[in-house]
Amino acid sequence: xxxxxxxxxTAAHTRLAAVGAIAVAGALLLTGCGDQTTxxxxxxxxxxxxxxxxxxxxxxxxxxxxxxKGVVKVxxxxxxxxxxxxxxxxxxxxxxxxxAAALGKQLGVTFEFQNGTFDALLTGIRSNRYxxxxxxxxxxxxxxxxxxxxxxxxxxxxxxxxxxxxxGVSIYTRKGDTGGIAxxxxxxxxxxxxERGTVSEDLAKSETKKCPSGKKITIExxxxxxxxxxxxRSGGADAASSDFPVAAYAVKTSGGGxxxxxxxxxxxxxxxxxxxxxxSTQLRDALQAAMNAIIxxxxxxxxxxxWGAQDGAVKESVVNGGK
Numbered sequence: 001x002x003x004x005x006x007x008x009x010t011a012a013h014t015r016l017a018a019v020g021a022i023a024v025a026g027a028l029l030l031t032g033c034g035d036q037t038t039x040x041x042x043x044x045x046x047x048x049x050x051x052x053x054x055x056x057x058x059x060x061x062x063x064x065x066x067x068x069k070g071v072v073k074v075x076x077x078x079x080x081x082x083x084x085x086x087x088x089x090x091x092x093x094x095x096x097x098x099x100a101a102a103l104g105k106q107l108g109v110t111f112e113f114q115n116g117t118f119d120a121l122l123t124g125i126r127s128n129r130y131x132x133x134x135x136x137x138x139x140x141x142x143x144x145x146x147x148x149x150x151x152x153x154x155x156x157x158x159x160x161x162x163x164x165x166x167x168g169v170s171i172y173t174r175k176g177d178t179g180g181i182a183x184x185x186x187x188x189x190x191x192x193x194x195e196r197g198t199v200s201e202d203l204a205k206s207e208t209k210k211c212p213s214g215k216k217i218t219i220e221x222x223x224x225x226x227x228x229x230x231x232x233r234s235g236g237a238d239a240a241s242s243d244f245p246v247a248a249y250a251v252k253t254s255g256g257g258x259x260x261x262x263x264x265x266x267x268x269x270x271x272x273x274x275x276x277x278x279x280s281t282q283l284r285d286a287l288q289a290a291m292n293a294i295i296x297x298x299x300x301x302x303x304x305x306x307w308g309a310q311d312g313a314v315k316e317s318v319v320n321g322g323k
Contacts, residue, residue, distance in 0.1 A: 003051060009114070009203060010056045010097055011266035014130070014204045016250060020304070024311075025119055025130075027310060028074045028154060029276070030213065037258050041160070042201040043105055043310060044071075044110045044111065044113070044118075044123075045097045045098070045100040045110065045111045045112075046072075046100060046101050046103065046104015046105065046107070046111045046114045048108055048249035050202065053173060054107070056105065056106060056107055056108025057106060057110075058106045058107050058286060058289055058290050058293060059107055059108035059109075060107075060283065061107070061290075062107055062282070062283065062286045063280075063282045063283055063286075063288035063316050065309055066108075066109065066131065066283060067108070067109070068180065069109075069140055070109050070110060071109060071111075071112050072104075072107075072109055072110070072112065072131045072132060073108050073112055073115055073129070073130045073131045073132075074100065074111050074112060074113045074114060074128030074130060074131070074132055074133070074307060075121040075124045075125065075129065075132070075133040075134075075135065076096065076113050076114065076116070076121070076133065076134055076135040077115070077116065077117060077118035077121065077135045078092055078113060078115045078118065079224040079226050080118075080224075080225055080227060080242075080243075080246055081094065081137050081246065081249050081250075081253075082094050082095060082241055082245060082246070082307045082308070082309075083095045083096050083135075083136040083243075083245060083307075084096040084097060084113070084134075084135060084136070084203045091111065091130060091175070092113050093304075094307065095165075095303060095304070095307040095309055096113075096134050096135065096136065097101050097111075097113060097305055098303045098306065098307070099134075099164060099291075099294075099300070100113070101136060101295055102286065102294045102299045102300065102303065103290040103294065104293065105284060106289075106290035106293050106294065107287075107290050111134075111245055113134075114129075115221050116130075117196075118135060118137075118195065118196070118197050118224070119196055119197030119240050121133040121135055121137070121144065121158070121275070122159055122275060123156070123236065125159060125177060125275060125276070125277050126156055126157055126186050126277065127164075131276075131280070131281070131283065132274050132275060132276050132287070133274070133275040134188070134225055134274045134275075135160075136167075136245075136246070136272055136273075137161075137272060137273060137275055138199055138270050138271070138272060138273070138322065139161035139163050139270065139272065139273030139320065139321060139322030140322040140323065141272045141323060142318055143158060143159060143275070144157075144158045144159065144160065144163070144185050144322070146158035146162065147160045147203060150202070150205065157277070157278055158202055158276075158278060159275040159277060160276050160277075160278060160280075160281075160284050160286060160320055161271070161273025161274065161275060161276070161319065161320055161321070161322060162273055162274040162276065162288045162291060162317055163271040163272065163273045163318050163320075163321045163322070164271075164272060164273065164274065164288045164291055164300075164314060164317055164318055165271065165272040165304075165309065165312045165313070166269060166270065166271050166272070166312045166314060167219050167242045167243050167244050167245055167266075167269070167270075167272060167309075167312050168243070168265075168266025168267060168268060168269045169199050169203060169241060169242070169243060169244065169267050169268050170233075170241065170242065170243070170244045170248070170264070170266050171183075171187075171192075171237065171239050171240070171241045171247075171260050171262070171263050171264055172185070172240055172242075172247045172250065172251060172260045172261055172262045173238065173239045173240075173258065173260065173261060174232060174233070174235070174261075175258060175259060175260055175261045178261070179239070180265075181238065181263050182263050183264045183265075183268070183287070184203060184204075184207045185207065186266075186303075187207060187208075187209070187211075187217045187238075187239065188207075188208070188210075188211035188212065188215040188216070188217060189211070189214075189215035189216075189217075189305070190217060190218070190238040190239060191217075191218040191236075191237045191238050192204055192217060192218070192219055192220070192237060192238065192239045192240065192241060193217070193220045193222065193227075193228035193229075193231040193232050193236070193237035193239075193243065194220070194221055194222070194225075194228050194240060194241045194242065195221065195222055195223070195225045196221035196222060196223060197221075198243075199243075199244070199268055199270075200242055200243075201219065201221055203211060203241070203267070203268065204219045204241070205219065212275075220237060220287045220300065221238075225242050225246060228242070229250055229254065229260075232260070233254070233255075233259055239263070240260075244262075244266045245294075245307070245308070245309055245312070247260075247264065248308070249308075250308070251282070251311075263284060269323075270312070270322055270323070271321050271322050272312075273320075273321075273322065274287055275292075284319065288319055291317035292317050294315060295314070295316065295317065300313070301313060
């Protein structure tokens with residue numbers, strides 16, 4: 001997202017894996033979790049809470065306050081399968097929770113996922129509701145600087161990103177009903193459903209400016225991706241857009257693979273990053289060290305393989321690599 005304060009993909013991401021590669025995730029149920037800020041349930045990944053584990057090799061890199069607490073509070077829009085979502089039993093699962101659990105082993109802390117709407121996650125960091133945000137969030141300059149990419153205006157303090165994956169943005173339609181849509185330029189005069197605050201929304205806004213008079217794109221933005229999928233499935237939109245791994249998972253699982261199809265190529269390749277407040281430099285550096293440790297020991301690659309995301313692997317985690 002991309003947007004002033006928090007969009008899921010602002011410069012989307014590189015190709016993850018093909019739809020068929022998400023075999024392990026295929027048995028899980030897509031559940032529309034949306035904004036559940038009143039839901040008291042959270043999900044933890046990593047070491048058990050109550051103080052950092054003394055056996056964790058990188059525990060000493062954490063700020064004392066986090067190490068003593070033993071918990072990292074993670075803001076996440078837990079309705080973005082297969083990156084983060086709830087399975088049929090209500091457990092938070094996905095690529096991000098698995099990566100967080102691996103980081104927790106290195107740092108000796110629990111990563112506690114707390115659900116919220118995507119476009120409020122960075123605000124949650126600024127208000128200290130979350131320590132970090134991990135939600136398939138694209139690392140880009142506007143988020144780093146706290147600038148709304150549409151208006152160019154400052155909307156808040158920026159964040160730093162610990163990058164860990166690359167992906168791209170895709171368009172998908174009802175299966176067998178593409179309406180001639182194969183690229184963003186084909187959306188003129190059409191209606192697209194997408195999640196609010198994402199790069200998909202930014203791309204749609206940018207593209208509609210190029211459309212001829214009377215053939216602008218009708219953009220319907222929803223609180224979460226599941227609502228956008230429902231809109232498309234019901235025939236209320238001509239197409240939908242989301243990050244490629246999410247679009248691929250929807251194509252693979254929705255209606256047993258009979259509801260949707262991806263059209264055209266991915267665009268706007270960019271990194272996913274873990275968002276950390278500008279003042280939390282020690283936490284940021286600890287996360288980067290832990291990420292590079294799991295890349296080196298091979299656990300990272302196993303997680304990406306599990307979720308069909310191996311094509312988006314990075315060789316090294318960097319800070320603020322987004323453009």
